[in-house]
Every structure is written in structure tokens, then in C-alpha cells.
Amino acid sequence: MSDEETLVKVSIIPEDQVSSGIVNRLENTIGSIFPEQERGKEWDGTISFTDPGVEEELLAILNGVVDSSRISTDPRDRMLKSTGKSSLEIASLRNGEVPRIVDAVVSPDYDEVEPLLRVMRINGIKGIVSGGLTGVTGGFRRAGCRWLVSIDTSRMKRFVPGDGYAIAGPGLTGAELEGFASSIGYTIGNFPESFHNSTLGGWISTGASGQESNFYGDIEDMVLGATLFRSDGTIKDILSPRDSSGIKAKHLALMSEGRNGVIGDSIIRLRRPPARRLYSSSFFRDFSAGIRFLSVQDKFPAIARLSDPVETAYLLELSADPGAKKVLNAFLKVRGMKYPGSLMVMVDNGHRTWKRIKGAANTGARIARKWEENRYGRPEIGNWLWKKGLTPDTMETSCVWADAEDLYSKSVKTFNEGIEALGIHGLIMAHISHLYRAGPAIYFTFILSTPEPVAHLANIRDLLEKQFLSCGGSITHHHGIGTFFRQYVGKEKQAMAKLMEDPVLGDCE
Ligand SMILES: Cc1cc2nc3c(=O)[nH]c(=O)nc-3n(C[C@H](O)[C@H](O)[C@H](O)COP(=O)(O)OP(=O)(O)OC[C@H]3O[C@@H](n4cnc5c(N)ncnc54)[C@H](O)[C@@H]3O)c2cc1C
CATH class of the missing domain: 3.30.300.330 (GMP Synthetase; Chain A, domain 3)
Structure with a gap:
């Protein structure tokens, strides 16, 4: 341990990005429900913590296998790699509860991952894989281990296009991956709200689902094959559109939450982007009426997002001006409905799925376009x-x-x-x-x-x-299981998951 312990300040919540117009609306709506005197203390989004320091012996082992330029002991890096974005983690940090901070952050190149895992296993070093760190299930929480290292995938960003597929690195963010795909006339089709920060490796590992999953499917529908680096060797799927030769690396990688190995390059399906996007919106009398409508449909638009009346009211408060709300109120009244009703925002790729929804008040394209403009803003x-x-x-x-x-x-x-x-x-x-x-x-x-x-x-x-x-x-x-939801998983399922775990990436004993 280093002789001196240092107090370090780090930003957990980024600087304000909300426009002043939205802030006023937020104060008027959400702020008015929670009066200032009843809220907790205001917070600038930073925390301070004491750096426990790093053991030289650990660094010497890591230096022996990974280029020293790829090992960081910076306390800010280490803190940020020790927490996800779940509210429980943020609330604990705000309370001054500091998690087990990783001892080092290693950002290996492709050819360094397997040797790194092997050396970690031999020396009893535990690892947590980190992608975009947007996970919300407490997946970065480990307690009780002597040495804990973050394996960061940010150097693994290969993109090799094929015809209808691409070989893509785990460290590519959604925006980077989609950028590569669109530069060759394709789309990946996975648009989670965390699109700008989450990574391909994170998507596969958590079982992510994007906003257009009705059209493109979930992440398991997009991954044709994977590479999984493990401390006992590397498993790699062949390049093939489908292959029934037993359990593959992709099966061990999907929803493994970093425990079965480090996901390397994956073979990802590419799709042609739609020739046109068609926007529409409808209001149902209430949430139940919307659910009943959806439950009997055979096909869905790429996006059909049905909000309950409370969410509908907030969406309208935050985006519509008083004049527009008045018109909507009158329109719903004519249709025999009470404001705000249950809003459904729809976006179709290529062809319209539903021309008009019977029994709902159909309100046109504007609300859906507006929703899409802010699709990553929540x-x-x-x-x-x-x-x-x-x-x-x-x-x-x-x-x-x-x-x-x-x-x-x-x-x-x-x-x-x-x-x-x-x-x-x-x-x-x-x-x-x-x-x-x-x-x-x-x-x-x-x-x-x-x-x-x-x-x-x-x-x-x-x-x-x-x-x-x-x-x-x-x-x-x-969202996945992480550490927060494990208590709800049956014992048999937990035991089965344990069988596939890489000992380096599992729990500390
Ligand atoms: C604002 C916000 C919006 C979100 N919206 C959505 C959404 O619309 N849809 C959705 O599905 N999720 C959403 N999420 C959750 C989160 O973005 C997803 O779980 C995402 O897949 C995590 O990706 P990541 O790169 O950030 O992974 P990380 O948070 O870095 O890691 C998550 C887990 O995956 C493991 N992991 C990461 N990379 C690898 C790898 N290469 N090999 C092995 N294991 C790895 C980690 O060890 C960890 O257990 C949202 C989160 C936030 C904060």
C-alpha cells in the first residue's frame, strides 16, 4: 500500500446539459410535486474519496504481461471503472459510501487479453470487464478480493465489413458502430437509450434491447458469432450465417455479464436502413385500452411506445406549449376522452403498420417526430x-x-x-x-x-x-441480473451459470 492516502474528487453526474426552457418546465411540473423544502440536499454531482493506493507487487505482475502504457492507476479512472449507472450505486456514492475501488485499469490490445487472463488466474487476481459503464444492475460490485483489476475494452474497436455482416470489436460504442455501418450503406438497428455510451461488448453481455427491437430484434438476433477470451483459452465461432454444431462462443457470451470471459470481436448482422420513416401518434382512453389494442395485433411498427396517463402528462408538460395542450384537450373531449389519456408514439420503417387506430384519437406525426428528436435525452x-x-x-x-x-x-x-x-x-x-x-x-x-x-x-x-x-x-x-437481481434467480439456474464462469471473472471468495 502506498504511504500516503490522497483525497480525490471525481464527477459522477456530468455537467448540466438540460436547456433552460426544459429546466423551467421541470421546475413547474416535477419540482412542484416535490417542494424544495421536502427534497434532499442539492448535489453538484461530484464525490470525494480517499484513494486506498495500489500494491507494487500487483503492478509488477501486470507489467509483465501488458504494455505499461495500457495500465492506469489514476484514482479517478479506478473509481469510474468501479461503478455502473444504477440509481442504487449513484445514491450510495452521493451518501459518501465508496465501493471497492479496482486496483488498476488495464486496457489490453486484442493479443494481450488471453495472456493477461492466464496470468491473472495464476496469481489469484480477479477481473471485471468494463465497456461503456452504463450498466444498471450493480455488475461492477465485487467485495472481498485482495486484487481486483478492471479490464477495459476501449482498445478493441475493429470494424471489418462483409456482405450483410461485419466483424466488430467489443469496445465500439453504439454511435461508433452505427457510424461505421452507415458509412457502407447499412444499419445495425440497435438503438438503446444509452446508444452514445454503451458498447457492443456491453450489449451482448447484458442482453440489450434497442428502441426499434420490434423491427430489428434484440441483440441475440443480431449476433451471428463471437470470440470469447478466457483464462483457459479462447473460443471463437466460425464465420457463417448459421451453424448447428452445438453451443457456441456467442451462447456463452450472450447475457453472461462479464463472467464467462471477455467478449472480443463479434460477427454482427447488417441490415439495409429503411427507405423512409413514417411517424404517427394516437391517444387511447387509458393505458388498458392501449394494451388491449396491442395485444391482438400480429405486426408492430418499429417503435410503438405506449405511455400511461402519468407519463403522457409529463411528456406533454415537457414538450408541448400551453396552446397545443389546449387544442389537444379540446380534441380529446370531442372524441369522448379525458386529457391526457394514454399516448402512443409510433415510427414505422418502410411501410405503415396501422393506417388509423379505431377507438383512439389519432394525432398525426408531430408528437412522434418530437419524441424521436429527444430519443436519447431522458x-x-x-x-x-x-x-x-x-x-x-x-x-x-x-x-x-x-x-x-x-x-x-x-x-x-x-x-x-x-x-x-x-x-x-x-x-x-x-x-x-x-x-x-x-x-x-x-x-x-x-x-x-x-x-x-x-x-x-x-x-x-x-x-x-x-x-x-x-x-x-x-x-x-x-437490463440483466448483475448483483442486484441475483437474489431473485433460482438456485439451480445460479449453479448452472457458475459452471460456465471463468474463475478470474467470477466473485471474489
Ligand atoms: C441512461 C441509460 C439508458 C439505457 N437504455 C437502455 C436501453 O434502451 N436498452 C438496454 O438494453 N439497456 C439500456 N441501458 C442499460 C445499459 O446501457 C446496457 O445494459 C448496456 O448494454 C451496457 O453496455 P456498456 O457498454 O455500458 O456495458 P458496461 O456497463 O460497461 O458493462 C455491463 C456488463 O457487461 C460486462 N461487459 C461489458 N463489456 C464486456 C465484454 N467485452 N466482455 C464481457 N463482458 C463485458 C460488464 O462486466 C458488466 O457486467 C441504459 C442505461 C442507461 C444508464
């Missing part, structure tokens, strides 16, 4: 809330259509009873984010105003997760 609102002393969070699940209405209404009720029991203020809203013939993914956003964010978040999240499960929902639709 996290900025989250950042604003954090700085105002509030605690925002999200949880998601999927279920069959028959369970959807029940799951939604019981989850909202559970949340409201939960905050009442805790004696705190809160707000919950939801939308249907992804559609399948068998059922939807439902995405809940909530805000707590609490003096004890960590304990209260944990409590509310547990109540919601148990409610999802008791209504037949999945633990998660696309």
Missing part, C-alpha cells in the same frame, strides 16, 4: 433530478399479454403503498417499450423524495420486483 432529466436532491430510478420486466394490465396496475399500487408506508413522497409512471406477439416489455420510471435514498430505493425496488414476479413477469427484460 438521462439528462435524470441528472437534473439527482442534482435537485431527488432520487430517480427505473425498473423493467416483460410478461404475456394476459398478465400485462394486472402487472401494471398492481405495480403502481405496490409503489404507492410502499412510499406511504415509508412516509415519503414519490411518483411512478410507465410505458410499454418493446413488443412481441406473446406480450410486452413494461418499463417503470419512478422518483423518490427521501432523506434515506439507499435504504428506501432498495425497499421499493424489492417490492416492485416481487410484484413483477408474482404477476408472471420476468426478473428483467433487458
Whole structure:
């Protein structure tokens, strides 16, 4: 350990990016529900921590296998590589609770990964793979190990195009990958809200799903093959459109959350971008009416995002001016509906799926275009809330259509009873984010105003997760398990997952 311990300051929430217009609207809407005197303390988004230092012995081992220019011991790097973007992690950091900070960040080149893992195994060094660090499931939390190293994939950004596929590096961000694909006339088709920061390796490892999954599929539909670096060797799939020769590297890589190996290059399917995009929006009487409409459809637009009335009201407050809201109010009244109703934003690729939705108030293209303009902007609102002393969070699940209405209404009720029991203020809203013939993914956003964010978040999240499960929902639709949801995974499944783990990347004993 180094002789001197140093106090280090690091920014967890980026500088304000929200426009002053939106800030005023946020103050008027969300701010008015949570009066200033009832919020937590305002926060500048930074934390200070004491650097525990790094053992020379560990550095000597790493230096023996990776070029020293690719090893960082900078305390800011190490802190930022030790946390994801989940609300529980942010709330703990804001509370001054510092996680186990990795001892070093290694950014290996392709040919250094396998030897690095081998040497780490021999020397009992544990590793966590990091991509864009946008994971929200506590996947970077490890406790109890002597040496813990972050294996950063940012040097692995190869892109080799083929005809209808590309070989692509795990460290490419969504925006970089899509940029390469579009430069040769293709699209990848995966557009998660974290598109600008999350990486291909992260997508595969968490089982990500983008906003246009109804059209392009989820990440497992896009990956034809993968390379998996392990401490006992490297497994690599052949270049082939399909191959039934047993379990492949891609199967071990998908949803492995960094535990089965370091995902290297993958073979990714390329698609032609649509010739045109068609925008539309409709208002349903309520969320149930929207769910019932969706449940009997055979085909869906690339995006069909149905918001409940609370989310609809906020979307309108944040984006529509008073005149537009007045017109909408009158229009809904004529259609026998109460403002705000349940908004569905639709974007079609190529052909319109639904010409007019019977029983809904059809409101044209403008709202959908506006939604698309801000499709990656919601996290900025989250950042604003954090700085105002509030605690925002999200949880998601999927279920069959028959369970959807029940799951939604019981989850909202559970949340409201939960905050009442805790004696705190809160707000919950939801939308249907992804559609399948068998059922939807439902995405809940909530805000707590609490003096004890960590304990209260944990409590509310547990109540919601148990409610999802008791209504037949999945633990998660696309965020993954990480460390937060492992308690809800059956013992047999956990034991099976353990069999595939690389000992370097598993838990510290
Ligand atoms: C604002 C915001 C919006 C989001 N929107 C979406 C969304 O629309 N859809 C969605 O699916 N998710 C979304 N997420 C969650 C997150 O972006 C995804 O889980 C994403 O796939 C994580 O990618 P990443 O590169 O940031 O991975 P990281 O956060 O760096 O890592 C996540 C996990 O993957 C492992 N990992 C990363 N790279 C590799 C690799 N090369 N080999 C092995 N393991 C690896 C890590 O060890 C960790 O366990 C969102 C998150 C945020 C903060």
C-alpha cells in the first residue's frame, strides 16, 4: 500500500446539459410535486474519496504481461471503472459510501487479453470487464478480493465489413458502430437509450434491447458469432450465417455479464436502413385500452411506445406549449376522452403498420417526430433530478399479454403503498417499450423524495420486483441480473451459470 492516502474528487453526474426552457418546465411540473423544502440536499454531482493506493507487487505482475502504457492507476479512472449507472450505486456514492475501488485499469490490445487472463488466474487476481459503464444492475460490485483489476475494452474497436455482416470489436460504442455501418450503406438497428455510451461488448453481455427491437430484434438476433477470451483459452465461432454444431462462443457470451470471459470481436448482422420513416401518434382512453389494442395485433411498427396517463402528462408538460395542450384537450373531449389519456408514439420503417387506430384519437406525426428528436435525452432529466436532491430510478420486466394490465396496475399500487408506508413522497409512471406477439416489455420510471435514498430505493425496488414476479413477469427484460437481481434467480439456474464462469471473472471468495 502506498504511504500516503490522497483525497480525490471525481464527477459522477456530468455537467448540466438540460436547456433552460426544459429546466423551467421541470421546475413547474416535477419540482412542484416535490417542494424544495421536502427534497434532499442539492448535489453538484461530484464525490470525494480517499484513494486506498495500489500494491507494487500487483503492478509488477501486470507489467509483465501488458504494455505499461495500457495500465492506469489514476484514482479517478479506478473509481469510474468501479461503478455502473444504477440509481442504487449513484445514491450510495452521493451518501459518501465508496465501493471497492479496482486496483488498476488495464486496457489490453486484442493479443494481450488471453495472456493477461492466464496470468491473472495464476496469481489469484480477479477481473471485471468494463465497456461503456452504463450498466444498471450493480455488475461492477465485487467485495472481498485482495486484487481486483478492471479490464477495459476501449482498445478493441475493429470494424471489418462483409456482405450483410461485419466483424466488430467489443469496445465500439453504439454511435461508433452505427457510424461505421452507415458509412457502407447499412444499419445495425440497435438503438438503446444509452446508444452514445454503451458498447457492443456491453450489449451482448447484458442482453440489450434497442428502441426499434420490434423491427430489428434484440441483440441475440443480431449476433451471428463471437470470440470469447478466457483464462483457459479462447473460443471463437466460425464465420457463417448459421451453424448447428452445438453451443457456441456467442451462447456463452450472450447475457453472461462479464463472467464467462471477455467478449472480443463479434460477427454482427447488417441490415439495409429503411427507405423512409413514417411517424404517427394516437391517444387511447387509458393505458388498458392501449394494451388491449396491442395485444391482438400480429405486426408492430418499429417503435410503438405506449405511455400511461402519468407519463403522457409529463411528456406533454415537457414538450408541448400551453396552446397545443389546449387544442389537444379540446380534441380529446370531442372524441369522448379525458386529457391526457394514454399516448402512443409510433415510427414505422418502410411501410405503415396501422393506417388509423379505431377507438383512439389519432394525432398525426408531430408528437412522434418530437419524441424521436429527444430519443436519447431522458438521462439528462435524470441528472437534473439527482442534482435537485431527488432520487430517480427505473425498473423493467416483460410478461404475456394476459398478465400485462394486472402487472401494471398492481405495480403502481405496490409503489404507492410502499412510499406511504415509508412516509415519503414519490411518483411512478410507465410505458410499454418493446413488443412481441406473446406480450410486452413494461418499463417503470419512478422518483423518490427521501432523506434515506439507499435504504428506501432498495425497499421499493424489492417490492416492485416481487410484484413483477408474482404477476408472471420476468426478473428483467433487458437490463440483466448483475448483483442486484441475483437474489431473485433460482438456485439451480445460479449453479448452472457458475459452471460456465471463468474463475478470474467470477466473485471474489
Ligand atoms: C441512461 C441509460 C439508458 C439505457 N437504455 C437502455 C436501453 O434502451 N436498452 C438496454 O438494453 N439497456 C439500456 N441501458 C442499460 C445499459 O446501457 C446496457 O445494459 C448496456 O448494454 C451496457 O453496455 P456498456 O457498454 O455500458 O456495458 P458496461 O456497463 O460497461 O458493462 C455491463 C456488463 O457487461 C460486462 N461487459 C461489458 N463489456 C464486456 C465484454 N467485452 N466482455 C464481457 N463482458 C463485458 C460488464 O462486466 C458488466 O457486467 C441504459 C442505461 C442507461 C444508464
